[in-house]
Each structure stands twice: as structure tokens, then as C-alpha cells.
Amino acid sequence: MSTQNEKGTALITGASSGIGATYAERLARRGHDLLLVARDLPRLQALVERLSEEYGVQVEAMQADLTDKADLLAVEQRLRSDSAITLLVNNAGMAMNGTLVEADLDTVERLILLNIVALTRLSAAASASFGAAGRGAIINIASVVALAPEMFNAVYSASKAYVLSLSQTLQGEIGALGVQVQAVLPGITRTEIWARSGMDESALPPGMIMEVGEMVDAALAGFDQGERVTIPSLPDAADWAELISARAKLGPNLSHRSAAARYK
């Protein structure tokens, strides 16, 4: 892979479809070389051909099941050793449906391995490489259910709350080293995720579904503006700022020597 590209290489997980494939297209258009990661190699190779031809950038496919430790370590190792990589898009993820009591716990475990464990290891590897180089960016794809756990499946929502929390802490840890960290919180976006997790997309309110191109363009606009958290459909950014300041107000009272008077 070339190290000559000024923009560097973007490593995108879950690049074979949906949001990840759309990031791949948009970042190629911006002039990034790409390293595309997912399980479905033929789909990745089709993207390699199309994007390298259309945009004249270098595109490489890397087949990996990120729930498989050996595959995950190979991607992590690539992030640590390839100094051309300047952007990590931690996008690969899966959803599930139904209550926790009724859930298939092997599916729950796979979701946690993909949405949490893989994202954490790759964030750590990228933080180390980018931090040492004093440049680079990590885009973590969370979800609005990080803020609204009542809306959806427990484990999926909790996994996305984790992604948001991790990203916010990471901003403090590596922001000063010149590394940008953005958490993206999409609402319902038209991709294969619904069918893959056994949900009927046609049952979703059409007014709540965003097309994937519009979602990724908005997220990249937020990235360009240096936003730490981007909620593509939120009309008034002040609403998010208010939540942050309400949280900050709790700060000084979250840990005291004695319990609050109402508990005595």
C-alpha cells in the first residue's frame, strides 16, 4: 500500500455494506487510500475494483471475522504496524431483537465481541499509533439508542452506550496528542442491519428512517466541524449541549464522603 498519499489510509471495519461501504465511497472520493475489513471477501473485492477505478486511490480488502480472536489480532497488528493508516472507522456492528430473557446468549456474546471487544481493541491500537505520530482520527459508530435505551433491545443499546462512553473518555486521553475522536450516533438508517437481525424494516415509521448516504454525509460534515459527538438528525445542536451541561452540573456531587440527606 502506498505511503505517498497525503491523506493517508482509512481503515474501515464492516465496509462490505451499509454505512461502512458508504464511508468507503465518500472517503475514496476525498482522496483517502482505503483498507476495507469485513467477512464477505467477494463484496469487498467488488468495492476495491469499483473505488480504485473511479477515484484513482489504492484500495485493499482484508477479510476478517472480528469476533474471531486471531482475525481481530491480525487487523489490530496491521493498525499498529502500518504507518500509512491515519483514520480508523470503527463501524462493524450487529443488532439483535427481543428481550434479554428470551435472547439466544450465543448471539448476545457475538454482539458483545463485535460491537464492544473488537471496537475497543482497534481503538486502543489506533490510539497508540496515532498518538505516537501526533495525528490521525478515530470515528466510532455508536447509535442514538446510546441515549434512549428504552427504545430498543437491551444488549444492542448497552453496547452503543459503551461506544459513546469509550469515545468520550478517549477524547480526553488522546485529544491533546492531536488525535481527533468522533462518536457518530445515527438514528434508524436504511441498511441491511434490520433484515440481518430478523427485524421487519417495513414496520418502522418511514419518517424516522434516513437514507444511508445522507447519514454518512452529515456525519462527515460533523467530523469536518470537529464535533466530538454527531447526531445526524438532531435539528438543534443546543439540545445536545444542554445534556452535556446537565451532566457537568452533576459532576461535583457524584462522589462525597457521606450519603445524601434523603437516604438517611
Ligand code: NAP
Ligand atoms: P450492515 O449493512 O449490516 O453492515 C454491517 C457491517 O458489519 C457489514 O459490512 C458486515 O460485513 C460487518 N460485519 C458484521 N459482522 C461482522 C464480523 N463478525 N466481523 C467483521 N465484520 C462484520 O449494517 P449498518 O447499518 O451499515 O451497520 C454499521 C454500523 O452502524 C453498526 O455498528 C450499527 O450498529 C450502526 N448503526 C446502524 C444503524 C441503522 O439503523 N442502520 C443505526 C445506528 C447505528 P460482513 O457481513 O461482510 O462481515
